[in-house]
Amino acid sequence: MNRRRFLVALGVTSALGGCLEGDSPIAGDDGPDATGTTTADATTATDTATTTTATRVGSFDLPIPKDELRRGAPKDAIPALTSPVFADEWARFDEVDVALDDSFEVVGVELDGIARAYPLAILNWHEIVNDSFGDRPVVVTYCPLCGSAVVADRLVAGEPTYFGVSGYLWMSDLVMYDDRTESLWSQVLATAIRGDRTGDTLSLLPSTISTWGEWKASHPETEVLVPPPVSGTIRGRQTRNYGVNPYRDYQQSSTIGIGFNDEVDDRLHPKTSVLGIAAGGVARAYPLDTVNEAGVVNDTVGGLPVVVTASSDGTLVAYVRRIHGTAVAFERDGNALLAAGSRWDLLTGRALDGPHDGTTLTRANDRSPMFWFAWADFNPGTEIYGR
Template sequence: MNRRRFLAALGVTSALAGCLGDDPPIAGDADSTDTDETTTGRTTDEPARTTAGPFDLPIPEDELRRGAPKDAIPAITAPVYSDDWSGFDEVNVELQDSFEVVGVELDGIARAYPLAILNWHEIVNDTFDGRPVVVTYCPLCGSAVVADRLVQGEPTYFGVSGLLWMSDLVMYDDRTNSLWSQVLATAIRGELTGDTLSLLPATISTWGEWKASHPDTEVLVPPPVSGTIRGRQTRQYAVNPYTSYQQSSSIGIGFNDEVDERMHPKTSVIGITADGVARAYPLDPVSKAGVVNDDVGSLPVVVAATMDGTLAAYVRRVDGSVLEFERDGEVLSADGSRWDIVTGRALDGPHEGTVLNRANDRSPMFWFAWADFNPETEIYGQ
């Protein structure tokens, strides 16, 4: 693996407005200091060391970097949903079809979480028909992770610690103040070190594509309509504070020591792991291929992208048979049925209504992030 030391130097100040927060430390709030116990995740009795993938746990404290005070990026704790953003006097930005969203379909409910909101809040503590769920997005890694919002079997709220590990969002839970890696969905320091969250399927799509595939979808309404962990808050939701960052070769806020140079660090990839094999599928080769039928270890998968650049990966095994997919315009076809790329649902034919299982545990993300957390990864087409 060709790796070298990489210093982030381009576009850091303007790109990281959301990551760094726009509020100063709260006077008298010990949680906003670097030395506070709840911020660092230190406990009196440090748990025995364990592992999460290739990483030893707990993560050493000196590997954590402070990007913002605790809760300066205020997680959403009281989400409000609607058909769109019209009719809310507090919302001064129009929801456009081109806006990217994290899409979640669970228990018969479809919801969209615009990145225009998540860039500024990063965490939404939600409930689907009584089921506690946390929706997270790290703008620095371009990664969305959705999971059951349970700690030790009990519902909990997650907040933004303001710390980064490997340029990724570090969350904290309000029950134990343990620190959690967003990409790993694992506690990396504190009382719960080694505990993991149960992941739920999610995708990153455009609002236009998501609502076309989910006509009954709800969409998250920005604060101050939705409430945050710090009460009524609002941000410049019409502004993407990460535009220059997403277009540059910079990584994080300068704390990544190495980068896998096999692709540009901000290349969008969808990653699949199975049987000890990790493989990344970059957007451009997948788009050019139209559809990719592949096997990751013993897992048969199909990978495709929409015209808007939504990457999707599914297990191509249906009723015990492995299907071979072809491209048919804006849908896929196999075994007499046409399949929606965004949802994986068969639209007609003998499999009508059947939904393919997702092959990826996490959303598409930037190449550097996938490679950091899967250092032995292969790349489709290479």
């Protein structure tokens, strides 16, 4: 594995070089936070918590030492959503002065017959949405520094909980806390890394990062998250400039995190969008450009037969290419896939016609596509498709 140093940002200000007129996810939070704690001494209850038994998750020994955590902002300075409101559009709300454009990227979730879209225009500023699909508590998370979306059941020790933004980063990734135990959780790992629940892992749910236009075309009955102040946050009524992407320059640069990644795997540009699949002890990354060039990729990862493809808008998806237990090869037909006599919707994996009409393929990836550096950091030794 080749690893070398990339340019790293010197702090929050330079990492958020795309912010306009002082806007940032923590704008206005340089002083005391909601509890009267200053940036310098803001902590969570788990800053000093320890566990007596070490746990290993993937390549990592838990609990994570405290000195591996980096304070990026005060606790709750990036206010998680706790009372989300959904509608079919934004235009009906006088409090929202931004138009929801078809090109906006969204995290799409379909669960229990309900389809919802969570625009990155909101998640860039709030990072966590505590939601419920019927009686099922769900948390939708997004880390702008890693470009990673993770969706999971919102349960700790079997009980519903709310998650908030701790203000810490680990490996440049969002560190969440749960309000039931104040344990700290890695967003990408979906695992508690410090505190009473260390080693507990959230049950992951399938999600897609696509454009709003693509998502609503495949899910015509979808709802979309409405920005605060219509939706409520953990800090009450809050609002941000949702027409501004505070990470625009960061996403286009070689900058890693906010200054805490000294080395990265340099086989790809750190901000390359990759879809990662891990199975049977093998991790493999599929870069967007490589998948686009191939059109459709039929592959096997650790014994798991998979198909990987991307839409015309750059939405990367991967499915287990088994139909009723038999591995098949897929072909591409415009924005659909072809296999076993049926056409399959690229975005949902659902058969549109033929002998398998209505059948839905199983997702092969349990986390969204993310930046290459993040996938490589959390999956050391990963392979790259096509290399």
